[in-house]
Amino acid sequence: MRADVVVVGAGPAGAAAALALAGQARVVMVDRRAGPEDRIGESLPGAARRLLAALGMDPDAVLADGHEPVWARRSVWGAPQVAELDALADPHGPGVRLNRRRFEAGLRAEAVARGVQVIAPAHARVTRDGAGWTVDAGEVRIAAPVVVDAGGRGSRLLREHARRPAAQDRLVCAWTHLPLAGPAQGVTFVQSEPDGWWYSAPLPGGRRLLAFHTDADLLRASGVHRRLVERALALPALAAEMRDADAGRPGPVRVCAANGARPPAAGGRGWLAAGDASMCFDPLSSQGLFHGLYTGVAAGRAALAMLGGDDGAGEAYSAALGSVWDAYLAHRAMYYGMERRWPAAPFWRRRLAPDAVRAESAGPRAAAV
Ligand SMILES: Cc1cc2nc3c(=O)[nH]c(=O)nc-3n(C[C@H](O)[C@H](O)[C@H](O)COP(=O)(O)OP(=O)(O)OC[C@H]3O[C@@H](n4cnc5c(N)ncnc54)[C@H](O)[C@@H]3O)c2cc1C
Numbered sequence: 001m002r003a004d005v006v007v008v009g010a011g012p013a014g015a016a017a018a019l020a021l022a023g024q025a026r027v028v029m030v031d032r033r034a035g036p037e038d039r040i041g042e043s044l045p046g047a048a049r050r051l052l053a054a055l056g057m058d059p060d061a062v063l064a065d066g067h068e069p070v071w072a073r074r075s076v077w078g079a080p081q082v083a084e085l086d087a088l089a090d091p092h093g094p095g096v097r098l099n100r101r102r103f104e105a106g107l108r109a110e111a112v113a114r115g116v117q118v119i120a121p122a123h124a125r126v127t128r129d130g131a132g133w134t135v136d137a138g139e140v141r142i143a144a145p146v147v148v149d150a151g152g153r154g155s156r157l158l159r160e161h162a163r164r165p166a167a168q169d170r171l172v173c174a175w176t177h178l179p180l181a182g183p184a185q186g187v188t189f190v191q192s193e194p195d196g197w198w199y200s201a202p203l204p205g206g207r208r209l210l211a212f213h214t215d216a217d218l219l220r221a222s223g224v225h226r227r228l229v230e231r232a233l234a235l236p237a238l239a240a241e242m243r244d245a246d247a248g249r250p251g252p253v254r255v256c257a258a259n260g261a262r263p264p265a266a267g268g269r270g271w272l273a274a275g276d277a278s279m280c281f282d283p284l285s286s287q288g289l290f291h292g293l294y295t296g297v298a299a300g301r302a303a304l305a306m307l308g309g310d311d312g313a314g315e316a317y318s319a320a321l322g323s324v325w326d327a328y329l330a331h332r333a334m335y336y337g338m339e340r341r342w343p344a345a346p347f348w349r350r351r352l353a354p355d356a357v358r359a360e361s362a363g364p365r366a367a368a369v
Contacts, residue, residue, distance in 0.1 A: 003028040003117075003144040005303050006135045008124040008157050010036075012289050013275020014150030015107035016296020017303070019055045022114035024304060028144070029111060030137040031120040036104035040175050040211065040256065042203060043070065043188060043286050044103075046092030051293040057110065066102045068204050070095040071186040076237045078192070078338040097186070098289075099204040126157060132270060146270055146303045150296065153257065153276040161268055168260035169350060171282055174225035175211035176253045177203070178245035184208070189241040190284075194345040195222060197284070198232060200241050208245040213258055213283065215347055225253050258283050260332070266295075266321050267302065267314035274299040279325055282332055291324065 003026045007014045010031035018029045044067075049059035071094055073085045087094035112118055122138035132145040149157045184202030191198045196214030203209055210232055212224055224231050229250050233239045259282065266278035275292035278299075298317060305313035336351040343352060 001028065001140060001142045002026070003142050004307055005146045005148060006030065006124070006126075006133070006142050006144045007148040007150055008126070008135070009150035009152060009155070009275070009277070010108050010111075010118065010120060011104060011150060011152055011275060011292065012107065013277070013292035013296045013299075014148070015104065015111050016051070016055060016293045017148045017150055017272075017274050017299045018111040018116045018296075019057075019107065019114065020297045020300025021303060022111060022116050025307060027111075027116045028135075028137075028142055029108075029116055029118050030122050030124040030135065031118070032123040034121045036101045036108070039100050040173065040209070040254075041283070041288055042098045042100050042209070043201065044096045044098055044289050045286065046087070046090050046095050048096075048290050048293055049092060051290070051297060054297050055293075062103075062106060063096050065106060066099045066204055068097045068202075069186055070097055070188055070201075072188075074187055074189045074241070076191040077197075077335075078340065082237050094186075097188070097201055097203060102204075124151075124157065146272070146306050148299050148303060149271065149273040149277045150275050150292075150299075151277050153261065153280040155273075155277040157277070158271055158273065161271060162263040162265050162273060165261040165263040165279075168262075168282070170216040171213055171257075171259040172216045172219055172255055173211050173213050173258040173283065174219060174228055174253055174255045175209060176228055177207040177251040178210060178229070178242070178247060179249055180206045180208055180244055181246040182244050184244045187241070189238065191235060191238050192339045192341075193235065194342040194347070195224070196347050198235070198238055199283070200232075200238060202244065208242065210242065210245075210250075211283075215350065218347055219255070225255055228253050260328070262325055265315075265318045267299075267316075267318035269311065269314055270306065272299040272302055272314055272317055278321060279328075281328055284335055285328060285331060287328065295321070 005027050007018050007029040010029050018027050021027045052059040119137045124137045127134050133147045135142040151157045188201040199211045262279040266273045274295040281287045302313045302317040342348045
């Protein structure tokens, strides 16, 4: 097969890149999963409406389709009192708690409707072929001048070109779902504690997400993931948020990597990385999905420039993302810096003293939990 652009990964970033290219180039999108699955990560800021509009979609229609508004955010952070931020203060309007599987399925279906060819399930591998690429996707071999890596935070697709991402720390997330026992408030909740921080929010579909973020070594030492709900209920403010859920019937607890990481480059000759493959963030930022859509749109435009003969488009795209990383680092330092109640606790010491983070970051990775 021949294509102009092969997009590897049909998550939010890959689907956005395919949509940005649809109708202007022959696009093939490959994903190793047959369809979207249940994933953690559902909070989309209101500003994402602009990106959906840039992809030619009706944001109100997309975000009304089985998703729910976030009317307020509550937190216990830096002080024992609960603070609340009303969505009225957001010029972009309320954020959205996505039914993640439905959101991704909608983007993928829209891409297909606009002529993007989807190959799934198929694990893609790429090799250089002259000035372009050969992409092996299961039974299919595709020749294309441009490849977009939208394979997510663990993508190995272009490792030899982008090289291994430098992990910022060893943050992991232990999470579970609880069934909702009654009507939920449209509020997301964050609470810090000596070993890390909690996040909880009701999800569309009658479930509540409960997630604890800490470092891999601290999780292993404390074993919090083995008594996640019990530990959450010991915090009065968090327990009050969880009143709408049946805490006696939690789902399985899963643990995933949640550290920020950035490869040395996000684009070069004939290739671009979008979404988490370009850089991924600590979930405290709630920035991953927005970044996935944003870089999908930007990578689509850069791919068109490459097809038009602009040999520097990959490097220019990569350089432009530098300011995103710098802003993320500044925000991350500001938010962790607001919590100074436990400066001696390893989790907070590592974040309040960047040198300590570097010295300690050579430890075992999340997969060892
Ligand atoms: C604990 C946690 C909580 C989070 N919470 C939030 C949140 O509330 N809000 C938010 O905005 N973000 C959140 N995020 C981040 C968000 O989930 C990610 O930023 C987002 O999923 C990135 O989208 P993506 O399309 O880049 O990658 P992904 O969603 O990971 O999609 C990558 C796709 O590529 C496919 N793939 C990979 N390699 C190959 C291959 N070789 N061949 C074929 N297919 C391949 C995979 O199957 C997958 O479908 C959270 C992340 C974590 C870890």
